[in-house]
Amino acid sequence: MQEVKLDIPVTADSAVLWREDSLYLLDQRRLPATELFIHCRNVQETADAIRAMVVRGAPAIGLTAAYGVVVAARARFAEDAANWRKAIEADLDVLAASRPTAVNLFWAIEHMRKRIADSGDGDPVPGLLSEAIALHERDRTDNRRMGDFGAGLIHGPTSVITHCNTGGLATGGWGTALGVIRSAHAAGKLDMVYADETRPWLQGARLTAWELARDHIPVKLMADSAAAARMAGGGVGWVIVGSDRIAANGDVANKIGTYSLAVAARYHGVKFMVAAPTSTIDMHTADGASIPIEERASSEVLECLGQRITAEGVGAWNPVFDVTPASLVDAIVTERGVIEKPDREKIAAHMAGVA
Numbered sequence: 587m588q589e590v591k592l593d594i595p596v597t598a599d600s601a602v603l604w605r606e607d608s609l610y611l612l613d614q615r616r617l618p619a620t621e622l623f624i625h626c627r628n629v630q631e632t633a634d635a636i637r638a639m640v641v642r643g644a645p646a647i648g649l650t651a652a653y654g655v656v657v658a659a660r661a662r663f664a665e666d667a668a669n670w671r672k673a674i675e676a677d678l679d680v681l682a683a684s685r686p687t688a689v690n691l692f693w694a695i696e697h698m699r700k701r702i703a704d705s706g707d708g709d710p711v712p713g714l715l716s717e718a719i720a721l722h723e724r725d726r727t728d729n730r731r732m733g734d735f736g737a738g739l740i741h742g743p744t745s746v747i748t749h750c751n752t753g754g755l756a757t758g759g760w761g762t763a764l765g766v767i768r769s770a771h772a773a774g775k776l777d778m779v780y781a782d783e784t785r786p787w788l789q790g791a792r793l794t795a796w797e798l799a800r801d802h803i804p805v806k807l808m809a810d811s812a813a814a815a816r817m818a819g820g821g822v823g824w825v826i827v828g829s830d831r832i833a834a835n836g837d838v839a840n841k842i843g844t845y846s847l848a849v850a851a852r853y854h855g856v857k858f859m860v861a862a863p864t865s866t867i868d869m870h871t872a873d874g875a876s877i878p879i880e881e882r883a884s885s886e887v888l889e890c891l892g893q894r895i896t897a898e899g900v901g902a903w904n905p906v907f908d909v910t911p912a913s914l915v916d917a918i919v920t921e922r923g924v925i926e927k928p929d930r931e932k933i934a935a936h937m938a939g940v941a
């Protein structure tokens with residue numbers, strides 16, 4: 587992977603960039619201290635960047651894969667203009683193998699696969715690029731809509747708790763849960779955002795706090811284990827999180843620690859909102875137990891910022907997502923509106939007619 591400095595102002599919406607016929611990803615592993623980009627020169631580098639967490643967050647992973655298909659098509663068409671459609675299937679598999687839980691990855695690849703099937707005999711790159719750009723723009727627009735729907739549920743001013751990073755960095759822009767928080771703040775409904783630091787990758791500490799501070803939205807960082815005590819202290823109206831995959835019955839996979847937040851929220855009478863585009867709802871996955879949960883290297887838990895923090899010989903369990911049962915969710919918010927107290931029937935009705 588090639589690291590580059592781009593001569594542009596870096597913002598929360600710079601996660602995935604297509605510039606001068608190339609794909610660049612803001613290296614989120616280095617934020618907030620360093621603002622460097624990774625130049626993805628081929629499909630393998632694109633998949634490696636997703637796996638290595640250069641880019642993360644379900645919608646941003648999907649958009650990266652969509653641009654990755656453009657990069658792959660350019661190479662395959664140049665190699666063999668007659669057979670590129672067959673050859674690119676291997677590249678789609680490489681992208682699909684990068685991370686298993688975020689269903690937006692597979693959703694985006696399927697969109698691009700349909701576009702590949704529809705391309706004529708000429709150069710496929712312009713058509714595929716316009717599809718990837720359209721998905722990117724749609725994600726931004728959907729997030730704004732979701733933000734308004736979610737903010738409509740909040741009767742403020744109140745404080746909220748959020749987990750991981752679900753902002754511009756995790757999406758095409760604005761964010762899902764963080765988009766709701768941005769919209770609620772703009773409507774004067776927020777006292778304070780409590781951001782979980784989100785061990786082991788510290789997406790809350792490094793990314794969410796960075797995004798909110800830049801937008802002058804009041805934020806306090808807390809250890810993940812402080813959340814229940816914060817709820818017990820009062821003044822918290824909502825926990826607002828994103829999702830990597832929502833099953834057909836409304837069970838929600840999201841960053842590890844989300845489930846314990848939902849349990850604590852129900853105990854304390856705090857409402858629990860999940861903001862995610864319909865591309866995160868997987869009608870082919872019946873329930874949470876069927877969602878593949880990514881487990882990553884134990885070194886991520888045994889180390890902190892590259893420093894070993896445990897004795898030699900200690901092992902670790904590192905599932906990076908967990909499943910919150912639908913019964914603990916008060917509302918799922920998508921670009922189509924609000925599903926209160928989600929269940930299989932309500933999800934099916936909400937998804938009717940979604941391509």
Ligand code: MRU
Pocket residue numbers: 642643644645688749750751752753756757761762763789827828829830840841842906
């Ligand atoms: O491992 P990550 O950082 O990719 O996990 C991200 C999350 O869990 C987010 O909450 C989720 O993808 C929703 S992002 C809008």
